[in-house]
Amino acid sequence: MGYTSFPPLEKPPATMICPRQKAAFPRLRRLAVLALALPLLACTGDSDDDDEAAAPAPAPVLSSIKLSLLGRYATGEFGVSAAEIPAYDPATRRAFVVNAQKGMVDVLDLSNPAAPTLVGTLDASAIAAGAEVNSVALHDGIVALAIQAAVKTDPGFVGLYRADTLALIGQVGVGALPDMLTFTPDGKTLLVANEGEPSDDYQTDPEGSISVIDVSNPAAPVARIADFAAWNGREAELRANGVRIYGPNASAAQDLEPEYIAISADGSTAWATLQENNALARIDIASATVTAILPLGYKDHGLAANAIDVSDTPPAIDIAPRPGVLGMYMPDAIAAYSAGGQTYLVMANEGDARAWGEDDPAYWAGDASRGFVEEFRVKHLSRTNGFAGRRGDDLPPQLDALAAGALLNPVTFAWCGATAGNPGACRDDAQLGRLNVTWTMGYRTDSSGNPVMFDTSGAENPAGNRLMYDQLYAFGGRSFSIRDASGNLVWDSGGEFETYLASDACRVGPARDIPCKTWFNSGHDEGDAFDSRSDAKGPEPEGIEIGTLGGKTFAFIGLERMGGVMVYDITTPTAPTFVDYFNTRADWSTADPSTVLSTVGDLGPEGLKFVAADKSPNGKPLLIVGNEVSGTTAIFEIEQIFQ
Structure with a gap:
């Protein structure tokens, strides 16, 4: 072989x-x-042989994010709220944007988010003649609209539509002036905030409420009402706890006005901001019951961390502590998220004064039945010769009936020159004079809530006719806050917004090439307006949205007046960190922005919608922003920066 x-x-x-x-x-x-x-x-x-095995490469860690402008849809309408609240449907790649100028919802094709196009509208007139759409929400191809009746104090409606065909599926009646609405995480329940604002002349004041709507069968939705009737007769108790109940002859149910709703991850509990009341309502969804009204407290602007600019005259950046001035948080938008097994609430502290009948000459002529305006400048409140000189101009008749004038506490306000019977330099424009405050709070009262009277020398005197303001209450917190499920403050951004806008680090414009401080605290509907909003609510944070990226949670806060979006990492609720600020307003110097509407950019962000990468039309995370003044819907791409 x-x-x-x-x-x-x-x-x-x-x-x-x-x-x-x-x-x-x-x-x-x-x-x-x-x-x-x-x-x-x-x-x-x-x-x-572990020593010779190759170690796996470490996974990249998200260190930060940055916004950039990807696309924009423009209605061509200025100052008429032609782009307010956005929603997004991933199946059809469509954005649904409330166009209050039309009273409808614009439907935008975002298949190419760099070039959104209008493909249709949702018109609620088929539900009720003269009806207008106030807000929109979307879940699993169902579009929900909050629909205001032609007479806003009448009960409104919620309509349900298909996102693909835009066909009406079902409708249901709700309370007066339905505004923000949102689905529970499972999509089976829809909640809507029925704001219940009074008529402009304050002759009709409907009750506020929250409608809890079963939409498991969208063709036949069923609504229950979570109302505030249980607090009628308990107004004094609410006031003592710090809830603002102050409308003329209003019951608690009439005075409480739900604005915006957030829902817990398990869908069992909701919270509604009661903006004008500086409070929250907590709602048990299963029983459709308001279980608590939670006061939000006040922000001490006398602390260095809460320093603010309070004057627009002369125009200047003057951020400083103001002892005796308290900020009413008065949040507009609210969102909920989970961290460490707990629910936290994130709020944009806009502030909003009650102002009804302000365009009625009869009200300013002294007819208190024709309206109610609570806003008043400190310089007019503290006139040494009393209120009479403002009659027929801006003196609310309710204040005129309360006293002949007012004083500033010489101890609290000694820092700006107040003495007994004389406000001194406190009422100067460069000090507190220009600041808008509420006259309804801050003056000294007895145990029954009646004002303690003083004479013109500053001495307490039952025969006197002067109020004594121990504190002044300004509108809004000029910040965003994080609170726990019981409404307790966990963290607040303090004076960070205004401080950053005044810093050399801040830049605005699509290319981030314009110094922010050149246009510090500008208004959204006027050009060449440096410092014009400092006497009111500063940059005025209004909209808020939450997004999760790379295991981290981010808050996006829209600044209504200054414009743009602030971004914070809120993964740790007790220690958020600033991440980015992006403002796409391109023209800041033209006196009338409406004359350069095609190039001015975005003005007045109202609503924001985060789109996760796996839902996005281009596979990248997006932020959709409705801008009410410029009438534009901006599409921001979110760049993720890894280390």
């Missing part, structure tokens, strides 16, 4: 031998025939 001779095997270079091959090599020399099988002995990575 013949034999085939094999050449001697040569040991391969050490760099070519994996652990399993190395162990097998001596045996292969003795069993030459198995040389043919040598290539089959692959390195499978399951060696017991």
Whole structure:
């Protein structure tokens, strides 16, 4: 028998031998025939030799995010709220944007988010003649609209539509002036805030409420009402707890006005901001019951961390502590998220004064039945010769009936020159004079809530006719806050917004090339308006949205007046950090922005919608922003920065 001779095997270079091959090599020399099988002995990575196994590459960690302008849809309408609240449907790649100027919802195709196009509208007139759409929400292809009746104090409606065909599916009646609405996470329930604002002349004042709507069968939605009737007769108790109940002759149910709603991750609990009341309502969704009214407290602007600019005259950046001035948080938008097994509430502290009948000459002529305006400048409140000089101008008749004038506490306001019976320099424009405050709070009262009267010398005197203001209450917190499920303050951004806008680090414009401080506290509907909003509510944070990226939670806060979006990392609720600010207003110097509407950019962000990458039309996370003054819907791309 013949034999085939094999050449001697040569040991391969050490760099070519994996652990399993190395162990097998001596045996292969003795069993030459198995040389043919040598290539089959692959390195499978399951060696017991841990020292020689390659370590896996570390996963990238998200360190930050940055906004950039991707696309924009423009209605061509200025100052008429032609783009307010956005929603997004991933299946159709459509954005649904409330156009209050039309009273409808614009439907935008975002298949190419760099170039949104109008493809249709949702018109609520089929539900009720003269009806207008106030807000929109979307879940799993169902679009929900909050629909205001032609007479806003009448009960409104919610309409449900298909996102693909725009066909009406079902409708249901709700309370007066339905505004913000939102689905529970499972999509089976829809909640709507029925604000219940009074008529402009304050002759009709409907009750506020929250409608809890079963939409498991969208063709036949069923609504229940979570109302505030249980607090009627308990107005004094609410006031003592810090809830603002102050409308003329209003019951608690009439005075409480739900604005915006957030829902817990498990869908069991909701919270509604009661903006004008500086409070929250907590709602048990299963029973459709308001279980608590939670006061939000006040922000001490006398602290350095809460410093603010309070004057627009002369125009200047003057951020400083103001002892005796308290901010009413008065949040507009609210959102909920979970951290460490707990629910936290994130709020944009806009502030909003009651102002009804302000365009009625009869009200300013002294007819208190024709309206109610609570806003008043400090310089007019503290006139040494009393209120009479403001009659027929801006003096609310309710204040005129309360006293002949008012004083500033000389101890609290000694820092700006107040003395007994004289406000001193406190009422100067460069000090507190220009600041708008509420006259309804801050003056000294007795145990029954009646004002304690003083004479013109500053002495307490039952026969006197002067109020004594121990504190002044300004509108809004000029910040955003994080609170726990019971409404307790966990964290607040303090004076960070105004401080950053006044810093050298801040830049505005699509290219981020315009110094923010050049246009500090500008208004959204006027050009060349440096410092014009400092006497009111500053940058005025209004909209808020939450997004999760790379295991982190981010808050996006729209600044209504200054414009743009602030971004914070709120992963740790007790220690949020600033991440980015992006403002796409391009023209800041033209006196009338409406004359450069095609190039001015975005003015007055109202509503924001985060779109996760796996839902996005281009596979990247987006932020959709409705801008009510410029009538534009901006599409921001969110760049993720990894380390």
